[in-house]
Amino acid sequence: MISCGKNDKPIIAFYYWKTIFKLSQNETEVLRDNNVTKLYVRYFDISLHPENQQPIPVSPIRFQQNANNFTIVPVVFIQNKVMLLPDLDIDDLAQKTFSFIEEINAKNKIQCNEIQIDCDWTLKSKDNYLKFIERFKKLSQKKLSATIRLHQVKYFRKTKIPNVDSGVLMYYNMGTIAPDAANSIYDKKIAERYLKSLKKYPLHLDLALPIYSWGVHIRNQKVIGLRSKINVNELNKDQNFEQINAVFFKVKQSNYKNGVFYEENDLLKTEAISPEDLLEMADDLDDNLAQKPKEIIFYDLDEFNLKNYEKNIFKQVISCF
Template identity: 45%
Template sequence: MKKYRSLLVFVLLLAACQQQKPDRPISFYYWKTQFGLNGYEQDVLREHAVDTLYVRYFDIDFKPEATQPEPVSPIQLDSSIKRYNVVPVIFIKNRTFERLQPADINTLVVNVSRLVHQINQSQQLTTREIQFDCDWTESTRDNFFEFIRRYRDIAVCKISATIRLHQVKYKERTGIPPVNSGVLMYYNMGAINGDNNNSIYEKAIANRYNAYIRSYPLPLDVALPLFSWGLQLRNGRVVELLNKTNFTQFNNDSNFTILTNNRYQAKHACFKAGYYFQQGDEIKAEHVPAEDLLEITKQINQHTNRRIGKLIFYDLDSTNLIQYEKDIYKKVRSSLN
């Protein structure tokens, strides 16, 4: 009898261990030109045991007046970056590959590699992955994919790429980038206009793409939106995108009238948060509330057979973080386990 009791205890303990799934790792994108974390940002990273940051190193753009693509606003790092595993992220504007000649791809590869190395050397960093962020199209995919292949020839690290929902749905036309893995950018899926839709996340629009995620052939992490922005509307047309704006400041500003819970109107010409508003301009605030973040993870689970890897939140900035309770990251992570 004692033998069977011991066996029963063992089986129950084994079942309990099997039910306890390890926490899914979470990370953040860092999208500023100078690296430096304030106390609130450090607290969030510490509380959720975040050890990896996806850091925008620089952009690449082929400006109309230029003869070659050029780096834009390389990041300045400080020594605190050494506390984290860093994944350099290079944002490449699509027009770079529209204008780039195939004969110049090698030059771009070498220049990008050299600048990444210089930034790493500034703080003696060793990075094991690099990520390329480009919203490529059918007309630019050949140049972009060839760039990746040639970068892969000289790299000694993993290469990942950002993947938009339309690139998932139309993969036969847009192609699969030759990378180790992708990051599904689960936001910016609607039109930026004055309608009542939310251009950052709209469930009805997401549902047009979700069924295609399951069959995408790359391993995928997923990026979720923490950011908000505002659309400045003049005569019904968007004239400015207001980034990094805390919209609660409009609630108590006598220069503005509250039209709805996410719309404001300028009573007269004025400056606010570094932007100029004419009389009658409207501001439409767009944000992804906590309940929508949880809804997103339910959809991802449903349409991916739980094959999504890391969660990466965009982006690490206290202006974004304070809009949520600190336990939102645990809730989102638990809903995917």
């Protein structure tokens, strides 16, 4: 790729999206080989209590390993339905969110200078979301970043821009999860509809790129679920499944696999990101961003994801900027 190979590269960072922080040997080696010093760690989600419909933290992280070797950025994923609450107590939510982050930090002796809020806000939830960001920023007195989706970039005059220090463009989950052959994680044609908007976006953007994969479970032409950590080689060895083309497996006979029931004639569509996809993304983004990103954050750090790539892929990607 012609544009690859410039000086002053972005740093490589990773999202850590598991509920227990404990790095495997392979994960540790990848971090060391790529000089990774910064991890964006999902601390907890915020959802709604099923009975009283009030915000509650869900699946908080537990550290089983010391994280002192890394700069840790706590990430809180707030479900959009929380921001859609008509009577949302924004001050209370901001206070409780910050307090819980501080509690996790204190318990694990983590000093953090930055916090990231992850929320796919919409036109209907933007007022609550933007107010929450204002309150949270004032309260935390820390650097604040926010995840930004492609539609929020293209239509920023409507969706508005949160008052954060920087944004992270989530360059994945572009399409609809559907029974067709399209890849919902990354679709160049869909991406092209948004790329030209990037130069006009007033907030500095770093980038999040996907290294995950999944299977889309289809029955009678309807999607019935997403299946994580689908190993294509393992499916090829399984006599209950038959590969019928590049992305589809057909269930030959009803069976249970990894706790999931597959009925005869069900389809499993595999969606993954190739090294070529990552380099194509990097090249397209480099051509269209208003400013060079300071960081490329890969989603997400997991042994299962890492084994699908050569060790030097992350360095190859950042060399495109």
